[in-house]
Amino acid sequence: MQLFRVLGACALLGFASPAVAAPKAAKPSADVRQVLPVTLVPAHYDLHLMPDAEHLTFKGEITVTGDAPKPTTRIVLNAKGLTLDAVTLDGVKAAGVTLEPKLGRAVIRLAKPAAAGPHRLAIAYHGPITTGTLGLFAMDYDSPAGKRRTLATNLEPTFARQVFPGWDEPALKATMTLTADVPADQQAYGNMPAAATTPLPGGLKRVRFAQSPRMSTYLFFFGSGDYERIHQQVDGVDVGIVFKRGDMAKAQYALSQASALLHYYNGYFGVPYPLPKLDLIAAPGQIEGGSMENWGAIFYSQDHLLFDPKASTERERQEVFLVVSHEMAHQWFGDLVTMAWWDNLWLNEGFARWMQTHAADALHPEWKTGLQAANIFEDGKRTDAQTATHPVLQPVVTAEQALQAFDSITYDKGASVITMLEDYVGADRFRDGVRRYMKAHAFHNTVDSDLWSEVQAVAGKPVLQVERDFTRQAGVPLIKVAAGKDGVELTEGRFAEDPASLKGVPPQTWHIPLMVAARRAAPQRILLAGSAAVPGGAPLINAGGLAYARVAYPPALAGALAERMGELSAMDQINLMNDAWALGESGYAPASNALAFLSRLPPEAEPVVWLRAVALLTDIDSNYPTGSPARAAFRAGALKLLDRVSGYVGAAPRPDEAGNVASLRASLWTARARFGDAEAVARARRIFAANEGSAADRRAALVIVAQTADAATFDALLARAKATQDPQEKARIFSALARVDDPALSARLVELALGPDVPAGAAPGLLFTAGIANPDAAWAALKPHLAGKLPIDEEEAWIVVSGVAANSADPQRIADIEAYGAAHIPPDARRPIESAVGSIKLNGRVRRDALPDIDRWIASH
Ligand SMILES: [Zn+2]
Incomplete structure (x- = not known):
C-alpha cells in the first residue's frame, strides 16, 4: 500500500x-x-464470484481444501458482512453457523466430529458490493459514452473476509483459483492470467484464472470493467x-x-x-x-x-x-x-x-x-x-x-x-x-x-x-553538540515536539551510525552510543544527513555552519534547515536559525534544496493567524528571501534544463502568489484565461487562480469540474479548489467534498487539503456532518477527521476532536485523536513562542 x-x-x-x-x-x-483458533489449515481456495454490479450484491461459492491438525467439532474462519447460505464439510451439511460480527468470524458447527487430516469445506454465500473503496466495491465514473461502473477489490489488511470466507491472516498462505462471471462485453482481471473463458446466458461470460502460488489472502484481487490493456514481455x-x-x-x-x-x-x-x-x-x-x-x-x-x-x-x-x-x-x-x-x-x-x-x-x-x-x-x-x-x-x-x-x-x-x-x-x-x-x-x-x-x-x-x-x-535521538577541549563533545538524548512530555521518561540511548566532518577534512564514521568526543574545529555532525537523529549545535557553531552554507552538500543544507525549524518549533533553539540557514542558500543551489526551502517558508506562513499584520510582514520578508532564486530560475523554461528546475519554477510561482506578489497572481490569471504555456505553467496557474478565487471564479471552476468527463481532470480542479484562501469558499468546498459531484474516492484528500488551507473554517463546515455517515470508509474517516482538526491552533479544537473520538471510535483505536491533540498544542506553542523570534529576524533583515 x-x-x-x-x-x-x-x-x-x-x-x-x-x-x-x-x-x-x-x-x-x-x-x-x-x-483464529487452528481448526483447519487451508492449503487451497477454489473461489467462484458472481457479482451483480447493478444491484450492488454478489454471490460466491468457495471450496477450501486443508488439513485439520487434530479432531475437531467446529471450524472457525473469517467472514464479515457475508451471509453463509449453505455449508458442507466433505459433502456433509454443517449443523449450524454462528457469525461473530465484531471479530469478523464465522463459527461452523459440524454435524459430526472431523478427524485429523485432509478435509474439503464448501460454502455458498452472498454479500454486498460496497460503494466505498474497501472489500468488493463499485466505482462509477463519467465517460464520453455515458456513466460507467467498475468493480474491484481492495483488501489490505483485513477486508478479504468481506469478499470470501477464509483464513484472513498473512501467515496462513494458500494457493488460490478464481472463477468470475462478468458481463460479456467487459474485461476481468485476477492475480493470475485467465486460463479459460466460456459464454454464459444473459450476456455474461465465465472467466477461470490459472492457479496462484501460495499467497496471503490480503493480496487477492478481482476486478472487472470497460478496460483496455497494453503489454509487453519482460524477462x-x-x-x-x-x-x-x-x-x-x-x-x-x-x-x-x-x-x-x-x-x-x-x-x-x-x-x-x-x-x-x-x-x-x-x-x-x-x-x-x-x-x-x-x-x-x-x-x-x-x-x-x-x-x-x-x-x-x-x-x-x-x-x-x-x-x-x-x-x-x-x-x-x-x-x-x-x-x-x-x-x-x-x-x-x-x-x-x-x-x-x-x-x-x-x-x-x-x-x-x-x-x-x-x-x-x-x-x-x-x-x-x-x-x-x-x-x-x-x-x-x-x-x-x-x-x-x-x-x-x-x-x-x-x-x-x-x-x-x-x-x-x-x-x-x-x-x-x-x-x-x-x-x-x-x-x-x-x-x-x-x-x-x-x-x-x-x-x-x-x-x-x-x-x-x-x-x-520510540522517539528521535537528539545529538547535543558542546564545545570540548580539542573539538566537540556529543551527547545523546531524545527529541520531542513537546520537551515537557519527556519528564519522567527514562533516558534512552541508541547505537547511531554517524558521519562527522571536520572542516576541510574527509568525513569519518563513528558508531555513537551515549556520548563521544570528536576532535577538530566546527565539525558538521550527521554529515550526509542519513543518520536518523536531530543535531543541536551551540549558537556559535550554528552561526559558523550558516556562514558555510554555500559550500555544504545539498543533503547537509536540507538537513540543517529541517533540524533548525524542528528545534525552533519546540523551543530547543531560536526558530530564526532556520531562516539564518535558508537566507544563505546560493540561488544556484540544487533545485531540490530550494524546493524544501520554499516548502519551509510556506509551512512557517501557515502558522500565522489569517489576515494578521505579523503574517503580512512575514510574507513580505519571505518574498525578499525568494527574490534572488526567482530571478535565477526565471519565468520561462530554458532548453535542456533538469525536470526539477521546472518543478521549482512552479513552486516558486505558487509561493510568490501566496505571499502576495501581485505580478505572480496576474500572470497566473493571464495564462489560465488563455490556456497557454507548458503543462507545468497551466497547472501552476490553475492552482493560483483557485487559491486566490473569489465566489465568481470559484463557481466558474466548479462548473468546469462538473462538466468534464475526464475523472483525472475533475480531480485536478477539485484539488486546486480545496486550496482556496477564502474561508467561506473553503467551507463550500467541504460541503462539495461530502457530496455527489466529486470524483470517486476524492473526499479524504479534499478534506485534508481544505483543512491545511483553512483549519477552522473547514472544521466548522465538517462538524455538522460528523453525527451522520460520511462518504468515507469508517476507519479512514477517523483519520481524516482527526487530520482536519490537527491543523488548528485553537484549544477549542482539542475538546471538539476528543468529543468526536469518544462518540465514534472504539477506545483501543483512538490513536489518531491523540496525535491530533498533540499537533493542535504544538501549533499553539509555535504561535506563542516561535513566531515572535521569526518576526524579529524578518524585521532586522
Ligand atoms: Zn506499500
Missing part, C-alpha cells in the same frame, strides 16, 4: 495517517492477538497496463517504467518475479490506501499510474514512477516474502518506501530522488517526535489496529532506518543480504530478525544492535 504522501513542495497530496500510540494494555505476544513475464477505455496515451509511460523496473528488480533481488504476468491496473478514481500491491494485479489510484503527456507535470511523472516502483517492490517484499503478522508491517512498507527511492536513483539519477528522500526522513522524525508516537515494531491486536499500523512511523521512519543501515553496511553488501533473505524465505513468512541477521552475516557489523535500538524504542 502507498500512503498518499508524496515528495515535493506540497507534502500532502491526500492523507497520511497521523502517528499514533499503541494501546497501553496490549502486549506483543501471540496469545492476545485476535487470531519472460507479460507486463500489462490496464486502464479504462480511452486512456491508452496515458498508459504508455507506466508500461515503459514498469518494464524497466521488473528487469531491475529481477536483478536486485536475485529471485526472478515468479508469476507469469504482472498487471498494473488504474482505478477510474482514488482508492483507500492510494494503491495496492495485489500479487500480479496491482491496483492504482488513477494519478499513481496514468501520465498524460499533454497535461501531467514533471512532479507527477516522478510520482507515477515512485508509486509504480513502490508497489512493484512489494511483489517481493510483502507478496513473495510476507511479514508473519501486522506488527512487522514495516518489513513491507518501510522497504517499499526505501526501495522506491533506490530504484529511482538507479534508473533516473537526474531526479536526485535520494536527496528528495530527505522529505521522507523528515516526515518520519516529525511523527516520531509526537507524544503519541510508538516503536516501529508495535503490538497489533485487533483489525482496527492493523489498519492503523499503516502510518508514518511504519513507512517513513521504517524507510529512514533502512536507508541508514544500507549506508552503514554499504550498498553491495546490503543487497547481498537482501538476496540471501529472499532466497531463504520465498513463499513464506518472516519477522524482522530474519532479514537483519542475513544482512549482518554479510556486513560484519552490529546491524541487529542498531536495528533493534531504532525499531524497539
